[in-house]
Amino acid sequence: MATDRALLHFPVLSRADFLFFRLLGPGLGNLLFPMYRAFQAQRLEGGQLVFPQFFQWKPGPWLRREKDARAYGDLFRHRTPQEVLLHAKAVALRLSGHAERLRVQEGLGRHFHDLDAAHQATFKQWLVDHYRHREALMQELASISAQDICVHIRRGDFAAATTAAAQQGTMNYQIPDEWYVDAVRVARQSAPGARVRVFTDAHTLEPALMAALGADEVDASPNALHSMLRMSAHGTIVTSRSSFSLWAAYLGSGQAIVHRDFDLGRYMPDHAIRVIRC
Structure with a gap:
């Protein structure tokens, strides 16, 4: 032994x-x-x-x-x-x-x-x-309020949400832009003065979408871990259908707004995070 x-x-x-x-x-x-x-x-x-x-x-x-x-x-x-x-x-x-x-x-x-x-x-x-950039990260985390809202929009290699698999509740599918706008509206009901930060793997987002979200800034973190830890500091995380979003929620103490068709129980036990369906 x-x-x-x-x-x-x-x-x-x-x-x-x-x-x-x-x-x-x-x-x-x-x-x-x-x-x-x-x-x-x-x-x-x-x-x-x-x-x-x-x-x-x-x-x-x-x-x-x-x-x-x-x-x-x-x-x-x-x-x-x-x-x-x-x-x-x-x-x-x-x-x-x-x-x-x-x-x-x-x-x-x-x-x-x-x-x-x-x-x-x-x-x-x-x-x-x-973490390699710990000091810079800690300074940034101090500026994030527990009332603030982060929106995680996955594009990249994620397939369009119109396919049959996307309706089965699995990961790795895009969510329509309209849902993100609705989810932010729900989040603002309990935090009307919150700042909205957008986290995305897209090179650019449409100005109309940014305006509809009421976004205050787009995350410019130097790497993925930096983004995840910043996301985890927010009071509300509007999630994508990705393990990255779920990790941010799991490592944080806020609530997660999850797409109504996403089969969260396939990946995570009940009560692991605070969830709002939208």
Whole structure:
């Protein structure tokens, strides 16, 4: 039996993991599922959490000329030599089959159903403490009121909402602009003086949409984690049909406005976040 110190909790973010970079890999929202599961397992079982390599290369976002290339090399501080060695040890243990000394977390699992909310605050603090631009982030968070509204509009690689799958309540489909306008109107009923910040992966948004939303600003965060943590500070998050939106709501303490056709229970247990259907 391995001692607590010898036990390693390894979040596998890509199968093609070369220590200093990874090939392919999902978006940040989906990467956080194995990360959180490894984090909570380390808290429960003891041992050491492996700080994985987040930098990845995937051609899709480049070919689609997306706003975010999703390389994630600028999210966290540089790892120490000891952290890189621990990562290398975890990879070696996995290849050698010494499962008794390694706890591997890989893939989406059952999304938020696998996550223990008891570790929510400490996991968020881990993200903040390891974030590369922590000081700038903290200054920006201080300027966000608990009454403020954030609107997350996903475009990019999301399919149009007119397809049959979009009506089945699954993720990764766009929501019509009119719904966002209605959702902001609902949010303003309880916070009439709130500022509205728009978070989007679109290069530009139509001026008419921005005017209808009453948007005060469009987020200009340097990377996806910065955006997610800023979103989590808002009192109301108007969500897209994405794990990114749900992570922002899960890490925050506000309410989430969710599209009425979105099957939230498929991804998240009841009462994990405060929800308003619209």
